[in-house]
Amino acid sequence: MSSQDEELKKQKEYPRFVSLLTKNTVALILAGGRGSRLKHLTDWRAKPAVPFGGKFRIIDFPLSNCLNSGIRRIGVVTQYKAHSLIQHMQRGWGFLRGEFNEFIDLMPAQQRIEAEWYKGTADAVFQNMDILRHYAPEFLLILAGDHIYKMDYGEMLAAHAASAADLTIACLEVPIEDAQAFGVMSVDEYQRIVDFNEKPEHPTPIPGDPSRAMASMGIYIFNAKFLYEQLIRDADDPNSEHDFGKDIIPYLVSRYRVFAHRFSESCVGVQNGAIYWRDVGTVEAYWEANMELAKITPDLNLYDDKWPIWTYQEQLPPAKFVFDDEARRGMAVDSMVSGGCIISGATVRRSVLFSNVRVNAYSEVTDSVILPNVDIGRYSHLNRVVVDKGCRIPDGMEVGFDPVKDAERFYVTEKGVTLITPEMLGQYIHHVR
16 A cells, blocks of 8 residues: 555544644643663753753653644643753743743642642642643643654544544554563454553563564543543542552553554654654663664654754854874764764764763764763773763773773663763762862
8 A cells, every 4th residue: 555545544534633633632741750760860850851862852752742743732740850851941942822822831749739749640640630621621642751752643633533532542562571661451453452451570462473562652642521530530549559550541441442542653754664762761772772863874863854853952063073183083973963062183983972072182982972061081982881961081081891890980781881970970060069
């Protein structure tokens, strides 16, 4: 079937006008989590605020998906160490027009209903329910703020409306050995969910393929009034953990119309024949996802002007490469180098450099992710490292060649990726001294 035939088939299946659906939708991005598996990268910031891809933050991806899908009423729920996230939102996402009923509202944990912080993902929505009712949406799109992907939520909304669902859950296929980290579902021939288990010890495989399971992406569309009813019911349950995956969804599956929406049907910008979705929840996964971007043709296309990723644009000069001596040549190969960087008589290979990175003479950076405002001293050699924002790498330092020695000062993953933070170097830039 040609792509045009597939598009016509979709239009027949989903006759309702997609833009009307998005106009009547409010998106709520749950961005309050720490992301403890990222170790020291989240000591001073929430996971959605972690830099990614040279100039972005993780939260820029679900936010951009909303705007590109036509959803321009968005709430961002914050809690854990939210200052840098809030600052990023204020600087980079304040361009929507309130007079057109467009907004991105920040929703910190305010103890609006009871004197407690958010107790779970469902409780985070419940405690902001008075605000959501004021918005008066027909649909509520609940999103996680910590995944990297491109998705047209309008396609999912159309499928939700066409199936007369109470709840629709976005899903994708994952290897069975990874499925224990997800909510795992089973569906019937109409994509109605018949079973759902959150992080099961023994995941149910897809029929006919024992190597894979169908996993929840943490993306939900609810009919708004239906969600309010379920949140109130769940809040009154003393045995509930007030979590969508653990409590809300398992309760609903056998009682209401709950459908799955396959990510392959709304994934945007597919390259190399593979859909792209990454949970950068560990240091290793974070390093790998950034490294993929330095490939000649990565699966995630950041150069796509049809589905752009928006972010805060710092006013920085272009990247600069200086000196052309044989032993002191400023160069970067198979790398992404952001604005404000200066490669001064140093060599960078297969790496991602964020804004305002300085690599000084005779140094080498290989297979590494260097976050903003890092200064790498002369004669330094870095290999397979993630260097956190603001680090000052001393002259002559070598990291990434002796994991036993590196582990004495830094965090080293099982596969030998080394995380360096200012505190590990004795540079207490976050502390009052």
